[in-house]
Amino acid sequence: MQKPDVKVFFDEASNTFSYVVWDPSTLMAAVIDSVLDYDAAAGRIHHASADAMVDFVRANAFTVQWVIDTHVHADHLSAAAYVQSVLGGRVAIGEHIVTVQESFGRLLNTGEDFRRDGSQFDHLFTDGERYRLGSIEAIALHTPGHTPACMTHVIGDAAFVGDTLFMPDYGTARCDFPGGDARTLYRSIRKLFALPDETRLFLCHDYKAPGRDRFVHETTIVAERRENIHLHDGIDEEAFVAMRTARDATLPVPKLLLPAVQVNMRAGALPPPESNGVSYLKIPLNSV
Template sequence: MPTDAARDAAASQISASRAGGPAPVVRTFFDPATFTATHVVHDPATRQAAIIDSVLDYDPASGRTRHDSASAVLAYVRAEGLEVAWQLETHAHADHLSAAPWLQGQVGGALAIGADIVQVQDVFGKIFNAGTAFARDGSQFDRLFHDGERFRLGSIEAIALHVPGHTPADMAFVIGDAAFIGDTLFMPDYGTARADFPGGDAGMLYRSIRRLLSLPGETRLFLCHDYGAPGRDHFVWETTVSAERQGNIHVHDGVSQDDFVAMRTTRDATLDLPRLIMPSVQVNMRGGHLPDPESNGTRYIKIPLDTL
């Protein structure tokens, strides 16, 4: 379970960064087809980088995959002379396929996710009837992060925070004064993530969000998605802890857990499943690796009927 000690360590790290340590440089690539923000973060001193929540383009009508989105990330990494140390996933996404294995083959970097991915693998391994050939131990990834675990991006301190609720395995990665928070919060005018997927929990999501919002107010928050909002005609994926605390329409300061859970439960009941949930989770629970080819040399995505 998340610990206050890990949160406090992250807050101390952010304060140290603001006091004069190197601030990470962040470049974001937005995919309007899935409303996903892929972040490339690097240490300006050493040029060491992490790619966070990459996108493999997928056409559900034809079943074809492409690397257009990932190729734009790759071109930036090479143009900037970055050394990729990490391919980070904040969770097993339900709205896009991960391009991390393809990018790893191009520029390296350890593929990492939260240790509770094993819970997601267990649940969805059964839903997709993946069989005994599908390992449910997280071995598809190079590193499984636990709450409070520290790592580095060049000269910059980093820490992983477990922030479950959207899924059991969601992680936020705090790198210097920047926090990459996946599907927990959206922009203040849009609100918060849903919590109705298998293993999701609205009360847990509230507690994870309040944990993130107890970080220093100036902390830069980088989001995994932006779906736009009424009255706004452009996409945004960066905000701050202070802005979220003051203005998030679902969970600003003063909103109780009971009120949030009631709102989130009612709202989630009206939402359709993400358009790409079947291929996305099926691939992402495998670390972004596509299913093995069958006897005819073709890979297949399963669609369980009348299940979700």
């Protein structure tokens, strides 16, 4: 199986892993799940996290082919638009972005000017769509449950799973966001478990499970199947749904959910400036 090279970047403020993945034979690269730094108290955006990735790409003379978000993140703002502006590449997400745009477009009262057809992105991946990163074969898999638009990107022997799975000692993603569903997540994970055992899994988050003192970003299919505390082999669908539903009922709303979605459903772009030239993020009251 073809093996891409992977460089991880960690944003501790949001516990997010971002990746540059590349074909060593062609130096074609993808930037996956980039982070736009956001100071909520000051209302300021900056690019330190994204610039670390940009500097790495430039230092290695990579050509960026893809700028991918695995889903519409609820815990950080995407830097996809910024990365594309300085490195090029096609900004892409799964085709079910339109479902997220519709539900949050209503919640945020974005009006008729906000397009809900995914056209803010250069490419919308479909389930099972095959593509290439340089000479390396890749496939996009629709793995909903955490959100309706979640995609896993399998690039050679490496799978970038977004929030669908965490480290085996931490478990699985929450399913209580609009369009999320625990039963759907179970089936998505079982779909991933059909990948070869040795497939490397690159995660979007880690929160250091009890007893572990370091953040970890990589595991394997076989480790997840054997050891995932929420969904190892032998746990049936009903047991998982009951566990996940009860657990989700105890979780707070992510602090950056509303700011993040407003940017991320626009492919990492800020809302259009108003008449004074300033972009604003809306916070609906008593609605979430």
